[in-house]
Amino acid sequence: MTKLDDLMKLPGAMAAFEFRGSGELLEQRIAYPDRIDESILDLLAHMCAANMSIATMQARGWEKVTTMKGFYPVQEFTLIGFDWSVVVSGLHREQYKQAGKFSLPPFMGVVMANDKADYEAAFTILEQPESGQ
Amino acid sequence: MSMIRRLLALDGVNVVCHFRDDGYLIEGYGLMSRNDMDRLARFARDYRRMIQGNADQLAMFTNMRGWTPPRGWVVRGATQSVCGVANLVCVVDSSGAPLNEILLELREVSHW
Numbered sequence: 001m002t003k004l005d006d007l008m009k010l011p012g013a014m015a016a017f018e019f020r021g022s023g024e025l026l027e028q029r030i031a032y033p034d035r036i037d038e039s040i041l042d043l044l045a046h047m048c049a050a051n052m053s054i055a056t057m058q059a060r061g062w063e064k065v066t067t068m069k070g071f072y073p074v075q076e077f078t079l080i081g082f083d084w085s086v087v088v089s090g091l092h093r094e095q096y097k098q099a100g101k102f103s104l105p106p107f108m109g110v111v112m113a114n115d116k117a118d119y120e121a122a123f124t125i126l127e128q129p130e131s132g133q
Numbered sequence: 134m135s136m137i138r139r140l141l142a143l144d145g146v147n148v149v150c151h152f153r154d155d156g157y158l159i160e161g162y163g164l165m166s167r168n169d170m171d172r173l174a175r176f177a178r179d180y181r182r183m184i185q186g187n188a189d190q191l192a193m194f195t196n197m198r199g200w201t202p203p204r205g206w207v208v209r210g211a212t213q214s215v216c217g218v219a220n221l222v223c224v225v226d227s228s229g230a231p232l233n234e235i236l237l238e239l240r241e242v243s244h245w
Contacts, residue, residue: 041197047187054183055208058176064171070212070227078207080218080236081188090211114204119232123209 003108004029006125012116014084018043018106021093026106036111048088048109051077076123085117086110089126105130136245140223140238145230147218149223150174165224177215177222180206184217191242205236219243 007016008029015036017028023046029038052074059071075091088109096104110122140149141162145211146162155179161170167215188203205218214227225235 040197043191043194047191051184052185057140058180059210061210062172062176065172068165068169068194068213071208071210072214074208074210075139076207076209078209079188079200079203080199080207081182081203119207119236123232 002127003128003130004130007108007110007122010110010112010121010125011118012113013110014113015041015111017041017045017109017111018108019049020106021090021104023047025095035053041111044086045107045109045112048077048079048086049107051079052088052090052107060110063076076126078119080114080117083120085112086113087119087122087126089123091127092130135160135162136242139157140221140242142237143231143238145237147224147226147227148173149221150177152178152220152222154178154220156197158170163224173215173222173224177217178206178220181217204240207232207236 005034007013011031014032015028015030016028023040024043028041055077056076059074062071063069073094076089078087086109088107090107108126137149139194140146146166150161150173151159152174153159156175158171158174184206186201188200192200207214207216209227213226214225216223219244221239
């Protein structure tokens, strides 16, 4: 059982996916192929990768200008659309970076229907240590 | 009492701001200076516009309905997270804060 399978058990889960830092889709699970397919997930992954980078720039800038701390590194990004939400996490990548590792794990994310979305549960699964760590 | 001030009563909510469409801070409460609240309001306005643009493009390129107009966004940092819904933005603790409840409350308050 992988983390993608765990994410698919979330209420309202439509898809779970892994992607590179550059946005390319690596692996996915899809609950409703008539609503969301691999090509949509690929574009969504690129959008999320871009947003993680922009949010990281903003967190660094915010901490510099305000002296407030705790925003960087960005761990997760969530877009709440009209009917669907996407939650993506780069927490494990950050942990690898901080451990000095060069080969980083992929980003991971889940698409959920808003009427059932449980964001806290999504974060809990995404932040669980990887098996073998 | 201000409608948005009640958001501060939720666990883990440290700052809440209400801003105009041009990013001008209308009111803000919590553990932050007025200058930083002004910055937060402008940041949240810009971020909201960026998210709207991204969602519009995603919908246009994929023909998938249901992404636009976006309802909100969350950027979760190491210990602090920022949540935006409509013209409201909150800074909340990343751990322990009831994010589902906070997002519901933001959505409700944004309609007032």
